[in-house]
Amino acid sequence: MRTIVKGSLAAGAGVVLLLGGAGTLAVWTDAEDLPGTGSTSGYLDLTDPVCDPWELDGGAAFTTQPIVPGDELSHRCTFTLDAAGEHLAATFETSDPVVTETNALVDDLVVSTAYTVAGVPVDPEAGGVAVQDGDVVTAVVTVSFPLGSDNASNVPTAGLQATLEDITVTATQGHSG
Template sequence: MKRLTKAALATGGGALLLLGGAQTLAYWTADGTATGTDMTAGTLTMSDGTCGEWLLDDGTPVTEGIVPGDTLSTTCTLAVGGTGDHLALGEITVSDPAWAEANALTAALDVSLAEATLGGTALTLPLVEPVPVAATDELVVSVDAVFDTTAGNDTQGLVAALEDITVQVTQAHDVP
C-alpha cells in the first residue's frame, strides 16, 4: 500500500474512534411517587400550682419574725406532663419571685431552687441525666429564701408577701 492510502485509513479509523467515543450511553429511567404518612409533635405542659407556708431552717413555722442569716423554705406543687416517645425533663428552674410589694426586706432575700421530686421520686439537682416524664406527674419543688446577713436596719418590721414564683421545666431528649 502506498503511504497516502495508509495515512488516509489511519485518519479515517481515528475519526471513527473519536465519533464513537463522543456518543453517550443511554439507560432507561422511571419515576414513582410514594405516599407519605403523618407525624405529630408531642407536648410538654405544666399547670399552675400553690406554695405552702414559709418554714424556718429547723422546719418550724415563722412565729415572731425572721432575722438576717435565716434560711426559709416553702414547697410548691404543680402538675407537669406531656406526650412524646422520648420526652424527658432536662432542667428545672425557678424565676425571681414576684412580691406583693417590693421593699428592703424583699431585696435582702435570695430565693433559689433547693430540691425537687417528680412523681414522688427525689431528683438530683441540677439534673445531669434526662428524667422521663409521664402524661401527668406531680412536681414538688422546694424553694429556699436566704435572708442576707448584711441586711440593714431598714428591713426591720417589713413584710415579704410572695405573690408568685415561676417554675420552669425544659424538655430533654431521652433515648432509652
C-alpha cells in the first residue's frame, strides 16, 4: 500500500511541475472577422393636405354665418404618408388653432381631432399605429361651441368674433415591432 501512495504522490508532483512549475501551459486561440453592413435612415413625411371646406353641423358649407351655442364646425383633410423604413409607427396630434382674438367666445370653443390611417380609426390612447409608405391619413378637426358652457347663459359670448387661423397636424415617428 505504501508503494501505491508513494507512486501517486510522485505522479501528482510530476503533474504540478509540468503545469505550474515550468510556468508554461499550451493554449490555442483563434479569431474571425464578422462581416459589417451599411445602413441608411428612413423618414416619415406628411404630404400637403387636401381639405374639404369647413362644414357647419356636419352638412352645410360654413362661410361666415354666425354660430350659436350648440353648433359644431368640422374640417376634413387628407394627407398621404411619404415614408421609408421598416417597423414604422406614428402618433398624430393637432395644435390648438391660432385665434387672433381674446374673448369669452374663444375661451368657450372646444377643439378636437379624430384620425384614421388607411381607413382605420386611430386610438389616441394606443401610443401609435403602424404606418407605411402611401398610407392615407385623414384628420377631421372639430370646433364645438357647447350649449350651456361655463358662461351659463352664453350672454357674455354674444356678438363676439373668433377667427381660426392655422391648425398644425404633426406625425411623430415611433416603432412598431
